[in-house]
Amino acid sequence: MMPARMMKVALTGSIGMGKSTVGRMLTARGIALFDADAAVHALYAPGGAAVEPLRAAFPEAVGAAGVDRAILSKLVLGDGDAIRRLEAIVHPLVGQVRQAFLEDAAARGDAFVVLDIPLLFEGRNRAGYDAVIVVSAPAEAQRARVLARPGMTAEKFEAILARQVPDEIKRAGADYVIDTGLPLAETEARVQAVVDDLARQAAEMNGKAR
Numbered sequence: 001m002m003p004a005r006m007m008k009v010a011l012t013g014s015i016g017m018g019k020s021t022v023g024r025m026l027t028a029r030g031i032a033l034f035d036a037d038a039a040v041h042a043l044y045a046p047g048g049a050a051v052e053p054l055r056a057a058f059p060e061a062v063g064a065a066g067v068d069r070a071i072l073s074k075l076v077l078g079d080g081d082a083i084r085r086l087e088a089i090v091h092p093l094v095g096q097v098r099q100a101f102l103e104d105a106a107a108r109g110d111a112f113v114v115l116d117i118p119l120l121f122e123g124r125n126r127a128g129y130d131a132v133i134v135v136s137a138p139a140e141a142q143r144a145r146v147l148a149r150p151g152m153t154a155e156k157f158e159a160i161l162a163r164q165v166p167d168e169i170k171r172a173g174a175d176y177v178i179d180t181g182l183p184l185a186e187t188e189a190r191v192q193a194v195v196d197d198l199a200r201q202a203a204e205m206n207g208k209a210r
Contacts, residue, residue, distance in 0.1 A: 007112035013135030018180030
């Protein structure tokens with residue numbers, strides 16, 4: 001008998017589409033979710049594994065409270081070499097946290113896990129995932145949500161959009177689309193339907209493997 005294979009599912013979507021909301025709905029249903037941004041926050045916090053390496057590379061960005069993301073962002077903005085130095089420090093550390101997450105989930109016997117991958121399409125790293133969930137919403141809802149964020153301007157929003165793969169392309173490349181522009185109950189129902197279908201797929205995949 002072959003060991004069960006755990007499905008890896010990517011959760012993605014453009015800025016302001018409601019990915020965090022859908023992530024909370026998934027975790028409320030007992031689904032293990034890896035949040036790369038949360039992993040970075042932990043690495044940047046006092047005592048985090050990224051603090052000392054970043055202090056050596058970008059001393060102005062590190063203080064008693066750990067790494068100041070706003071200062072770090074200003075230091076690397078538009079500087080390709082600085083960005084590569086930053087990525088060389090942070091990406092392997094995030095990878096270690098991600099691997100530990102996957103190993104823990106496999107040890108529990110999870111049928112599938114979801115990994116929050118904000119730039120899945122932008123990074124062209126669709127390979128390696130058994131399914132992709134794209135969170136979407138109407139453009140007017142997206143814009144209103146983003147512009148309501150502190151410090152956000154229309155110019156910043158347009159600049160971010162220009163760097164992201166258009167929503168229609170993401171939707172076309174998805175196995176599942178979850179629309180957060182619907183009433184909350186309808187979005188919840190869609191999330192439940194996706195969870196049920198993923199559980200069915202995982203069971204069928206491992207049934208064939210035996």
